[in-house]
């Protein structure tokens with residue numbers, strides 16, 4: 001047990017936790033996006049409400065959901081620990097060659113993460129909290145009409161703008177985070193690294209773009 005505690009308190013252990021929790025959250029984003037895309041179906045919310053009902057009542061999903069919040073927390077706590085550790089090692093910031101040459105995203109992961117956290121608090125308060133603890137009218141199937149709640153929320157231009165801007169920050173965070181996680185896991189190979197970097201960049205553009213399209217299309221009453 002001692003070896004585990006000291007491993008998890010070492011720099012490499014902390015980076016490993018960041019990488020593993022980050023990859024889990026990336027997976028969550030894919031599942032969450034595929035569910036949310038049903039908001040764009042031209043069926044008055046039937047598919048989306050059925051999906052939300054299933055997600056809200058399946059015992060396995062409930063466990064995954066608790067894990068999800070735990071991993072978000074772990075990701076934040078370890079990001080803070082690593083930042084404090086780096087500050088301690090180098091209390092006065094200076095412009096090294098690496099700082100000058102490393103890209104903006106990698107140097108500002110903390111700021112990007114904080115902005116995403118603020119987005120997440122607003123987002124959870126708007127949807128998750130309302131769904132779990134608030135009053136949501138039922139639809140024709142007797143399910144909570146979260147589609148109508150979402151439609152109402154995205155009829156406010158400022159909320160749509162907030163989502164679109166936040167997705168730009170999410171894209172920047174993912175652009176560095178994806179390939180950084182693979183690097184930490186030691187999956188660095190002359191042959192595969194360019195492919196991982198390409199997939200990471202494509203993921204960082206496509207996923208936030210699709211997330212951003214949802215509120216915009218709902219605002220303009222567009223569907224497929």
Ligand code: HEM
Nearest residue numbers: 036052055056065068123127128131146150211212214215
């Ligand atoms: C168009 C964009 C989005 C829409 C319409 C949307 C919609 C929703 C809804 C309706 C819920 C409540 C589900 C329920 O409790 O049954 C939810 C939960 C959640 N959303 Fe989103 N979401 C969006 C984007 C995002 C993004 C970009 C993130 C992360 C950066 C995110 C993170 C979460 C989390 C962590 C939960 C709680 C999930 C759980 O219970 O495990 N969402 N979202």
